Amino acid sequence: MNICIFKGWVAENPELKQTTNGKLFTRFQIAIPRRFKAQDGKREYDYITVEAWESRADFCCRHLDKGSEVAAECELRIDKYEKDGQKRYGYVFALNNIEFCSGRAQQTQPANAPVQGYVPNVYAPPNGFEEIQGSEDLPF
Numbered sequence: 001m002n003i004c005i006f007k008g009w010v011a012e013n014p015e016l017k018q019t020t021n022g023k024l025f026t027r028f029q030i031a032i033p034r035r036f037k038a039q040d041g042k043r044e045y046d047y048i049t050v051e052a053w054e055s056r057a058d059f060c061c062r063h064l065d066k067g068s069e070v071a072a073e074c075e076l077r078i079d080k081y082e083k084d085g086q087k088r089y090g091y092v093f094a095l096n097n098i099e100f101c102s103g104r105a106q107q108t109q110p111a112n113a114p115v116q117g118y119v120p121n122v123y124a125p126p127n128g129f130e131e132i133q134g135s136e137d138l139p140f
Contacts, residue, residue, distance in 0.1 A: 008032035
């Protein structure tokens with residue numbers, strides 16, 4: 001099984017690009033907060049580069065904006081290539097599915113309407129963990 005699920009914030013506006021063969025694609029980063037703050041008290045983030053192709057790329061470019069909170073389901077792909085006579089490896093997180101966690105996707109519904117498929121978060125982080133409450137806590 002090869003499934004990676006990331007929940008975080010879109011760190012840049014996705015841009016639609018096209019290969020020489022005419023296939024649409026985009027790459028963008030998702031900022032994912034680490035569980036603990038650094039010793040200086042600041043939140044640290046990991047930036048994951050996600051790649052989307054064809055209709056998924058078009059969807060991402062039309063609907064995602066910098067700061068959108070999303071959950072992305074990806075698969076890890078390892079690219080093998082040769083450069084200067086040496087074998088090299090790179091990894092790509094290929095997007096299979098993306099869902100909005102807040103923002104635009106929920107703005108079309110009345111404020112008191114339940115979001116379809118929403119399950120209340122009953123998880124309480126253990127001591128030492130801190131949940132991010134809003135976009136003011138983001139580094140971008």
